[in-house]
Structures are given as structure tokens and as C-alpha cells.
Amino acid sequence: MRMEQAPTLTPDFLALLDTHAGLHFVRTLWEHFPERMFIIRVEGPEDFIIEAINPAQQTSIGIATQNLGQRIGDLLPGPIGHDVLRNYARCVEAGTPIRYEESGIFIDSDGTRQHGHWLTLLVPIKNQGGIITHLFGVAQNLTELRLAREALERQNLELERRVTERTAELLAVNERLAILATRDFLTDAYNRRHMVTLAEAELRRANRYDLPLCALMLDIDDFKGINDRCGHAAGDHVLRQVAKVIRETLRDSDLVGRYGGDEFMILIPETPLAGARESAERLRTAVQATTSCSISLGLAQRQATDESLDELLSRADAMLMLAKRNGRNRLEMAELIAPG
Missing domain, CATH: 3.30.450.20 (PAS domain)
Structure with missing residues (x-):
């Protein structure tokens, strides 16, 4: 059924268009x-x-x-x-x-x-x-509208560029802040606070899954003498040398932190005492061969009874003291105590 189209002009307007006034209307x-x-x-x-x-x-x-x-x-x-x-x-x-x-x-x-x-x-x-x-x-x-739109697009592109640039700057700053918060500025090893946090997490994982875990404490032999004889700049140079040898000798999975002064703490995950001993001896030899100093080391393995990181580190630190008393430039390690 065809729908009737509604009128779009009133009869009066149609009549107006047929007059001189209508012609004037259209012309205007x-x-x-x-x-x-x-x-x-x-x-x-x-x-x-x-x-x-x-x-x-x-x-x-x-x-x-x-x-x-x-x-x-x-x-x-x-x-x-x-x-x-x-x-x-x-x-x-x-x-x-x-x-x-x-x-x-x-x-x-x-x-x-x-x-x-x-x-x-x-x-x-x-x-x-x-x-x-x-x-x-x-x-x-549409010229002004098109020009305004193009100007807006240019402004948006410039804004996106600035946001991208600023975001990159902020990410770089955040990355730098993260490094400053977790790394020792002199040696680039983990600082003590962050190293302890990582080590505690590794200890919890080792305890949960009964995995071997070894802690190695080391310091530079006669470091005070180096500072006294050659100055602190020379001491800083030796610290950087030792840290570099540690990074190049150990695995990427091993955690290295500057524990304080000339003392370093190293955590060797998923490695029994015999394997950790080989790594420690290799490290001692590399330091002696490539730097102007030697190091003493103390090694201990996680015990089933260890409930805190302090227990593991205390044993490794005791072995370090023993190595110093026994002549330096050597490794001492705590034997694994079998459960009674």
C-alpha cells in the first residue's frame, strides 16, 4: 500500500510563491x-x-x-x-x-x-x-573546520610526542631511582638492605622445597692497610676490581651484595656445599690472579633447622673469621650437620 507523502509547503506559502512577493522571497x-x-x-x-x-x-x-x-x-x-x-x-x-x-x-x-x-x-x-x-x-x-581539525591533530601529535618523551624520561628516572635504592653505588653489587631481602626470599624458597642453599661471606685481606698506605681512592679501586671479578666468575643466578666496608655476601642457590666450594675456590684464585689483593672466604650451607637468614649468615661469618685467623687468602667452610 503506497503511503501518501505529507505536504512540505502550506497552501498559503505555495500561493505566495506564485506572486511577485514570492519571487522576491526566493531572490532574497x-x-x-x-x-x-x-x-x-x-x-x-x-x-x-x-x-x-x-x-x-x-x-x-x-x-x-x-x-x-x-x-x-x-x-x-x-x-x-x-x-x-x-x-x-x-x-x-x-x-x-x-x-x-x-x-x-x-x-x-x-x-x-x-x-x-x-x-x-x-x-x-x-x-x-x-x-x-x-x-x-x-x-x-568546511575550510575553517578542516584547518581547525588539522591544527588539533598536529597539537595532539605534538602532545603525544611530549607525553612519550616525558614518559621515557620518567621511566629512566624511576629506573635510576630503583638502581640507587637497590645497588651499591661504588661496586654495583646489591646494597645490604636489598641483598638481605633477596636472601630471605631465597631461604624461604629453599626451606619450602627442601633445596640446597649456600652462603658465602668474604672480605679483602688487609684492606685497612691498603687504605692507610695508598689512600681511600686506591681502596675504592680495589673494591671495584673485586666486585668485577665476582660478577665475571659467578653465575647470573648467584646473588652478590656488598655487606659493609670491604665485606661481600654471596648467596648460591640450588647448589650443595661441594659445588659452592668449587665456586668459592675459583673466585679466590681469580681475585689473586687479576687484582692487587687477595680475599678470605667463609662458606656455610642451609641446615634443615635454619629458621632465619641470620643463622645461615652467622655460620658463614664464623668461617670467614676462621679463614682470617688461619692465614688469610683461604676458604673455610662449615660442614653440614646431619639431622640427629
């Missing part, structure tokens, strides 16, 4: 409408002639009254004219209004030629026989 609208309006005569599928242009159209793209009656192809050659003709032909073929965006050259208020953007509505006009004879167009100027 045509002359003062702020957007571009134009009427194109359809001569053929690709043949379109300019019939009328309102003042806004003349101002915006510089088409003057002498251009009336010209063919679009003659007035707008090249790619711009090709795009205009393509859209006109599309509207004629569809037989219905179409919308599209277009770009072109316009003349601004200073008389300068500028590149502009418009949203165009094209409406086919049919005669009583249903033949499309004209196209009526209204083009809304």
Missing part, C-alpha cells in the same frame, strides 16, 4: 544565503553548463557572472574539473540527492587564493516528464 534567499548555491543545466551525461551562481559562490571561488553559460569542463580543466563532472554525472545517474566532500581554490577576504574544502549537497531537478534538466547545489564551507 538566493542573494543573501551565506553558503555557496549554484544551478547547473544538464545538457548530456557529461555535459554541464553553469546556469546560476549566488553571490557567496562568486566570492568563495572567484567565479564571476561572465562565467555563466560556460561548460564545467572548459571552466575547470584538470583533476578538479574531472572530480566535479564525476559527481554531477553520479547525481544524474542516481536520480536522487547526493552528498560529497570536495576541495578547490577559493579567494579569501584579502583577495588571496586559498585551498578550500566543502561539503556539497547536489539535488537533481526534473521537468514534468521526469527528465533531469538541472542540478541544484549547496556547498557548506
